[in-house]
Amino acid sequence: MAGEILFFKGTKSCVIFLAFCLVATCLLAEAEVHNLTWEVSYQYKSLDCYKKLAIAINGETPGPTINATEGDTIIVNVKNNLLMENLAIHWHGIRQIGTPWSDGTDGVSQCGTMPGDTFVYQFVVDKAGTYMYHSHYGMQRESGLYGLIEVSVPSGTKEPFTYDGEHGVVLSDWYHSSSYEQATGLTSIPYVWIGEPQSLLINGRGKYDCANLSASVCNAANPECAPSSFTVVPGETYRFRIASLTSLSALSFQIEGHNMTVVEADGNYVEPFATENLYIYAGETYSVLVTANQSSSRNYWITTNVVSRNASTPIGQAILNYYPNQNLIPPNTTPPPGPLWNDVDARKNQSLAIEARQGYIQIPPHPDKVIVLLNTQNKVDGYTKWAINNVSHTLPETPYLIALKKNWLDVFDQTPAPESYDYENYDIYSVQNNTNATTSSSIYRLEFNSTVDVILQNANTMTANNSETHPWHLHGHDFWVLGFGDGKYDMKNNDANYKFKNPIMKNTVPLHPYGWTALRFQANNPGIWLFHCHIEAHFLLGMLVLFESGSSMVSVPPQANMGCGKTKSLMQP
Amino acid sequence: MAGEILFFKGTKSCVIFLAFCLVATCLLAEAEVHNLTWEVSYQYKSLDCYKKLAIAINGETPGPTINATEGDTIIVNVKNNLLMENLAIHWHGIRQIGTPWSDGTDGVSQCGTMPGDTFVYQFVVDKAGTYMYHSHYGMQRESGLYGLIEVSVPSGTKEPFTYDGEHGVVLSDWYHSSSYEQATGLTSIPYVWIGEPQSLLINGRGKYDCANLSASVCNAANPECAPSSFTVVPGETYRFRIASLTSLSALSFQIEGHNMTVVEADGNYVEPFATENLYIYAGETYSVLVTANQSSSRNYWITTNVVSRNASTPIGQAILNYYPNQNLIPPNTTPPPGPLWNDVDARKNQSLAIEARQGYIQIPPHPDKVIVLLNTQNKVDGYTKWAINNVSHTLPETPYLIALKKNWLDVFDQTPAPESYDYENYDIYSVQNNTNATTSSSIYRLEFNSTVDVILQNANTMTANNSETHPWHLHGHDFWVLGFGDGKYDMKNNDANYKFKNPIMKNTVPLHPYGWTALRFQANNPGIWLFHCHIEAHFLLGMLVLFESGSSMVSVPPQANMGCGKTKSLMQP
Incomplete structure (x- = not known):
């Protein structure tokens, strides 16, 4: 059922005719299915003339470009030919509406795919544009496991600009x-x-x-x-x-x-x-x-x-x-x-x-709540970490999506993640002690279909006079980019600080040094979704949060997503 | 039930009193339980002054020595703190009688333990002596994941030699x-x-x-x-x-x-x-x-x-x-x-x-069958391999022990593995074409409790005038070392070639260049067991065989051993 809807996404009239037309005929007329087979392995490469190991897909680093048309279904059979290392591949910018189990994020949507195993990702590219894929397992992306996804507008549809190639x-x-x-x-x-x-x-x-x-x-x-x-x-x-x-x-x-x-x-x-x-x-x-x-x-x-x-x-x-x-x-x-x-x-x-193009402006609804996320570098038990509102995130051994569906309360911290910080007293311009920094696997639970403002607040790192740039990426959604500003965001005068003129939607946005970035999104994609700094080392050190919404509406992920942590208890030997 | 027998192994009289004495009391009197907790991680080490990554157990490379007394139970809680790499630890020389699921061999007894997961190995050290443990996952042993197991004779028992320390x-x-x-x-x-x-x-x-x-x-x-x-x-x-x-x-x-x-x-x-x-x-x-x-x-x-x-x-x-x-x-x-x-x-x-010590000689029974294993280097589809009787072994994605219990015939090649080679015509002194070399996951099925002679036959590699030394190791059993010889083993005059005077039992034995080694074992440990060259690179390239015997008597391995390959089909989402 879910699969059928996916095939016809973007062509609603076809759904009406579902009972009358053969699936195959309908597919031919409306959307293509791209069935790809990828073998992932380590290979010696000299990408910058220096010979070292890289991860290759079918021998290529970066991997092959996926070319498709809006509404097409992509099926990628990923065979793990790494000798000892698991993998997971994220389809960055693809919202995975109705297919959260194909988001390819270790610890969130799936267990890593083990050597020798094949994981089948299946999703619809429901919006024309330029996207990417990359590993979302440990620091594996750093080894070159990534590539482009290019989605064209449907035939008969015109883009608002022209080009020859x-x-x-x-x-x-x-x-x-x-x-x-x-x-x-x-x-x-x-x-x-x-x-x-x-x-x-x-x-x-x-x-x-x-x-x-x-x-x-x-x-x-x-x-x-x-x-x-x-x-x-x-x-x-x-x-x-x-x-x-x-x-x-x-x-x-x-x-x-x-x-x-x-x-x-x-x-x-x-x-x-x-x-x-x-x-x-x-x-x-x-x-x-x-x-x-x-x-x-x-x-x-x-x-x-x-x-x-x-x-x-x-x-x-x-x-x-x-x-x-x-x-x-x-x-x-x-x-x-x-x-x-x-x-x-x-x-x-x-x-x-960067503003939305005239004729393509989507007006954001009014927000139901505001979450402020202070970005800091911290020490926790002597280890250097990155933290959000003084909480450095640790992913659980069991993927959230499965834990939520099975109602396994012991898999992750059930305390709500902090929605703000001590913004009145926190000095973002100096090295702070952050002595109360901690680690947690807690999440943000958002009312389904609610609209949420997120204020990213930058600060000084643990080095004097240093504040870094953090590119934040949201899974499962685009968000409106409401504004950027210098210094500390004024919590009492929200809108006054927002840019808000024809805000564009994006999935990744920079947080500039000593500044703030405001964005808004609708929690309208059932599941649980990462929002994180896209710097590989910062992610590893806990610079991420999770937004859950409507996960009760999602069915239990397939067996292929399991195999780690508590999911083993589902096996009937 | 299995657990109880394990605790009292070597003290049969105690089993009789099982109904009458408390387990704890009995344990105190007879055998100790060593409950170890190991955290496995990559660390920078300068073992030979050159700084590079090594795998450490609780910070140590090599790992800690396990000291125990014959009859003791060892429980090792192995927490995988590697970021992206699975692991499995083999207890080399421990026969795992009644506990084949604790043998720690990826592809045979278990799936690799995933990052974040903990695998609990539990087994009895039922014979005094010197043993070892090491990774049995890919080429992971090479990273330093190994250590000693020292098993003392029970108190009141004397060894046939004395020493001060x-x-x-x-x-x-x-x-x-x-x-x-x-x-x-x-x-x-x-x-x-x-x-x-x-x-x-x-x-x-x-x-x-x-x-x-x-x-x-x-x-x-x-x-x-x-x-x-x-x-x-x-x-x-x-x-x-x-x-x-x-x-x-x-x-x-x-x-x-x-x-x-x-x-x-x-x-x-x-x-x-x-x-x-x-x-x-x-x-x-x-x-x-x-x-x-x-x-x-x-x-x-x-x-x-x-x-x-x-x-x-x-x-x-x-x-x-x-x-x-x-x-x-x-x-x-x-x-x-x-x-x-x-x-x-x-x-x-x-x-x-090396002969068995007087007073400790175990007379081998007569053999029920003879298997000859020709060791060769081969090319298969352009890849360099090592092969046994021209078959280079490939481990299946699903561990054999689980596949056998579930009767999954599609997991591995059901063709019997070859028990001999063309010994009349094969020239072990020259580079051979070996054009019919292939890869397979086939196994040797041995009648339970039967006695099997294995003749390891060495040959020239793919380099002229070169034959290598291969240390062959058998899991789950000791074998009698019947003899060594030069050149081609004479299949027609078996016993004449055997040394056979007070043969010692071992679990690892060398095959010398251009020579043969004869050994004998009783297939009396229910399960499926690796027999392989202990050179890490040779094992990777297929220099291994599997002996199955009495696996129907073994219960299905625990959930912890699963998670890869077809075992995922056992999950009930």
């Missing part, structure tokens, strides 16, 4: 240490920070400086690390679908000599604006239009650079190839270094510039 | 690459061999040459890699309980200026013989008696070196400390380099020298 761009940062090494340092006493990435990759290609390393370890001539190139025909306009899959880095993206017009963000249309550089945070996607209107006698640099952290990481480079020039001929110009890492105002201005 | 010695080889890196190379096309280990460790301490490496990576002054030292009082005699947990290396072990008297092998008493160096293969244990009868004015070197492979690995060193000298003062003599790596005859001679 398109290119997919996966931006990521790349470490030479393993996810195990990183995680061990982060969870040790003394705390060992992962440091800045060795490289930035554009479609899985970067350039590490191989000087002083043997060619068997690092070979600059390896074709695997030749720069990505994007071919354009002079005079034509291209849509670049850009996703940031970084573990840590906030990025700027630029194309030498070309302006970009931003038209889409996280699957929602943006009132177009032009920019020389696109700021993009981990978990965000954008579409920009680029017209090949420069001299066609040469190629141009495409670069990406780290912002918001004073990183030593060199810029990532690719080539905009003007047809019919050879695609790998590098321009003899200096690659644009991108904006200064510490130009916070420029980044805030871009955040404020 | 004892020392435990864990020998291992140590790689700086991760288990993931090793496994990926081994299972790739082109095949990448793991190479020789960087160090040999004695009780987790070795000495890598830190020259040209920064002190943050390799620090020769790190106390973590100070040599192990074993203190002896002049004139006294010590039992050294020695276990080899190497991934690859066959070793020789020697103590400068001291003879060793071998008295125990794999938990069985050896007719004593003296030696200057003890050859020990991965998976073997020995007890040797050493008398501190040299000048007490100084300390002495203890060393271990690689044999049977032309390895560049430096010798491992420890210190025999004569009380009251300071324990870490190195002798100013040259550490004994040990025997030549290629002195095969010396190793064969030691194999032949």
Whole structure:
């Protein structure tokens, strides 16, 4: 029953005819089913010329791009060919309406899929736009298990902009240490920070400086690390679908000599604006239009650079190839270094510039409640953590979705998660003791269909004069981006602080240093959903919360989602 | 019921009084229960001065030694604190009579224990002797997840030799690459061999040459890699309980200026013989008696070196400390380099020298059948494998023990595994095509309580003039070591080839290059049991077989053993 509804999502008239038409006929006419088979394994890759293990899907890192049309059903049979490591894959930006068990989040929607096992994800891509997928298991994303999802508008439907061709761009940062090494340092006493990435990759290609390393370890001539190139025909306009899959880095993206017009963000249309550089945070996607209107006698640099952290990481480079020039001929110009890492105002201005496109504005309903989330770095029992309202989250061994359905009260902390902090007395500009910081698996329970405002409040870290940028991502929903501001959010004058003019909907939004970000969403997708900082290390250290709503309306997840924690008690030997 | 029998194993009279005495009282009088709690995690360790990840139990690598008395029950609550990796721990040498679900073998007795989960192993140590435990999941053992099990004779019982004190010695080889890196190379096309280990460790301490490496990576002054030292009082005699947990290396072990008297092998008493160096293969244990009868004015070197492979690995060193000298003062003599790596005859001679001790000889029954197992290196679909009778084994996703109990015929290949090879025509001295090599999950089904001879037949690898040493280990049983020989075993004159004089029982035995090894066991332990080469890389590449016998008499394994493969179908959401 659920499956049938899924197949016809977006074509309601067809549902009416369900009893009269054969399913197959209806599918052919209305929506396609993409049945993909993926084998996930470790492979040696030289993505930035330095040879190290990466996780590959069917041999590729990043994985294959999923191309589909709005309303299509995606079935991905994920075979775990890792030797000892489990996995879970999240379909980032896909709301999983009616299919919360396919959200691919370890500890929330499923147990990890064990080596040798196959997990079948099935979901509908119900909204055109640019999305991504990536591992949501431990720090596994860091190993390269990610890729793009490109969803086109249905045939006969027009987008509010035109272009002649398109290119997919996966931006990521790349470490030479393993996810195990990183995680061990982060969870040790003394705390060992992962440091800045060795490289930035554009479609899985970067350039590490191989000087002083043997060619068997690092070979600059390896074709695997030749720069990505994007071919354009002079005079034509291209849509670049850009996703940031970084573990840590906030990025700027630029194309030498070309302006970009931003038209889409996280699957929602943006009132177009032009920019020389696109700021993009981990978990965000954008579409920009680029017209090949420069001299066609040469190629141009495409670069990406780290912002918001004073990183030593060199810029990532690719080539905009003007047809019919050879695609790998590098321009003899200096690659644009991108904006200064510490130009916070420029980044805030871009955040404020992103509005919903005229004709696509969805008016948010009035909120039923406000939750304020203070973001802090903390120490708990000597371990460095990140916490929300002084609670650093620990995921339970048994996935929440199953625990909720089975009413297992002992699986997670039943105390309600804190909805605010001591905002009158907390000084966000200084290092705070946070002596009452703790860990918990508690959740926020929201009334189904209620509308909730969430205020993300940034603060100083445990280092003086330091506040970081956190890209927050919500599963299962888009939210309205109501506003950004500096300093402490004024709880007494909510609306006055909101931007609120044609707010765009997104699924990921930055929280800027020492600032606040306000967003609103409708808890209208039955289940339990992560809301978290998309920096891999921050997530590992507890920078996440969970929103439950209407989970009683969801059926029990399939057997495939089980196998860990208390779910074993469901087995009848 | 099974549990009760376990508690009183070895004290049959107590079982009779079961109805009359309280369990607790009885336990106090007869056998102890050791309830251990282990947390398994990755930690940075500098075992050979080079800093890298190791798997630790309660912070220690190698893990803690289990000390118990014959008849005791061991309960180990293993909490998996690895971030993304499952685990399983095998209690090597413990026969698990009546508890096959505690054998700790992924794919055979259990699914891997997932991160966050706790697996409770419970078994009786029913025979005094020296044993070991180690990971039996993928190539996880290579990360240092291992330790000693020392089982004493019951109070009131005397061993056939005396000593004043004892020392435990864990020998291992140590790689700086991760288990993931090793496994990926081994299972790739082109095949990448793991190479020789960087160090040999004695009780987790070795000495890598830190020259040209920064002190943050390799620090020769790190106390973590100070040599192990074993203190002896002049004139006294010590039992050294020695276990080899190497991934690859066959070793020789020697103590400068001291003879060793071998008295125990794999938990069985050896007719004593003296030696200057003890050859020990991965998976073997020995007890040797050493008398501190040299000048007490100084300390002495203890060393271990690689044999049977032309390895560049430096010798491992420890210190025999004569009380009251300071324990870490190195002798100013040259550490004994040990025997030549290629002195095969010396190793064969030691194999032949190991007989059961007078008074402890168990006469083997006549065999009911003979199985011949040809050991070869093969190519299957371009992948390098190891095969037995041209079948390279692949473990199923669902553990055999559960599949057998549930009669799931589709879990593994139901074709009987081959009991012989073309011994008339196969040339063991040359590189063979082995074009009919294949992979399979087939097993050997043995009549319960039958007696089976197994002839291990070595051959040339895929490299000309090369035949390797393979230490074969049987789970769930001890076997009689009937003989060793050179060349091809003569199938027509079985007994003539057997040594058969006072055969000792063991659980691990070497197969020498271009030779054969004959052993016999009684299939009297209901369940399904691995028999495999104990070299980690060879096991990964399929050098294993399975012996099933009387599995119908075993009850279905507990829920904790499940969670992977077809066991998920047992869940009732």
